[in-house]
Amino acid sequence: MSAAGDGAVVVNGTRRRLVPGTTVAGLVAEVCPSPRGVAVAVGGEVVPRSAWDRTPVPPGAEVEIVTAAAGG
Amino acid sequence: MAAETPADPLVVAGTALSSRVLLGTGGMTSPDSLRRALVASGAALATVAVRRVDPTTRHSLVELIEGLGVGVLPNTAGCSTAAEAVLTARLAREAFDTAWVKLEVIGDDRTLLPDPLELVAAAEQLVADGFVVLPYCGDDPVVARRLEQVGCAAVMPLGAPIGTGLGIRNPHNIELIVEQAGVPVVLDAGIGTASDACVAMELGCDAVLVASAVTRAEDPEGMAGAMRDAVAAGRAARLAGRITRRFHAEASSPAAGRIGR
Secondary structure (H helix, E strand, C coil): CCCCCCCEEEECCEEEECCCCCEHHHHHHHHCCCCCCCEEEECCEEECHHHHHHCECCCCCEEEEEEEEECC | CCCCCCCCCEEECCEEECCCEEEECCCCCCHHHHHHHHHHHCCCEEEEEEEECCCCCCCCHHHHHHHCCCEEEEECCCCCCHHHHHHHHHHHHHHHCCCEEEECCECCCCCCCECHHHHHHHHHHHHHCCCEEEEEECCCHHHHHHHHHCCCCCEEECCCCCCCCCCCCCHHHHHHHHHHCCCCEEEECCCCCHHHHHHHHHCCCCEEEECHHHHCCCCHHHHHHHHHHHHHHHHHHHHHCCCCCCCCCCCCCCCCCCCCC
16 A cells, blocks of 8 residues: 655555645645545544644655545 | 523533434435434434545535534544544544544444444543543443443443344343443434334433434434434433333222222
């Protein structure tokens, strides 16, 4: 699953190439129609929304971007 | 939370809820169906699962729920270890801005029964992390007590496995849990129809969480209303105090003054 050292990351289980320096906020904007009700974990650690703008997504990172789904 | 709080509110972690019905949203076929069921149930809280974003989904489940004045209760459904459940809860707190979580840690794929060891471990970590933890647990009174001891804000024993609609298989265990509990007891899972919800309340549960029984009913809105009424009736009956069960009959009409005697 781990992305090779080519700058790519794995977002929700799928390999994805990012422009170097892309932040969590930038990635969320690429992936989600709206950032509301969304949370992000990078490498198994939650990145608080307040830190999205200043947190770059490191090369090779495994990123989970989640939201609500009907359930339970 | 809905604006109106009844005279006999359910209080969880110091918060008075507007209803003793919690509605699970899993299995609902459309946003409109969910909206009508939520209104008909009068639910105070609605559970949601935490899943990877689907970029093609346009409607917001959370906006729908909160727009009705209903609180969002994220769950950790699908987790099978404490570590997964803790991360899922932390993501949910960040996504939905709530520290409340329905903690689910499943130990078996066929029965979806909770794993008590992972569950207690996860509960302990989440309580330490400031969460209001509402654990979905088996109907084992000892596990329920352990969950309360580690600081859970409620315990949510199953009546029967998730989605089975088998009702309350071990009512005596539910009564034992109720009898010892110092936190609210929410009957979670197994409810098939309104009478099951009513029995849960008559046994002394403080609330009922229903999902499949409503969402997979032929008429979810109709069943949601039935659940609301059943929970209210069961609560009223519990407070009114039922009669003692007797082996033989006891006439309600006077024995004296019968003709021909």
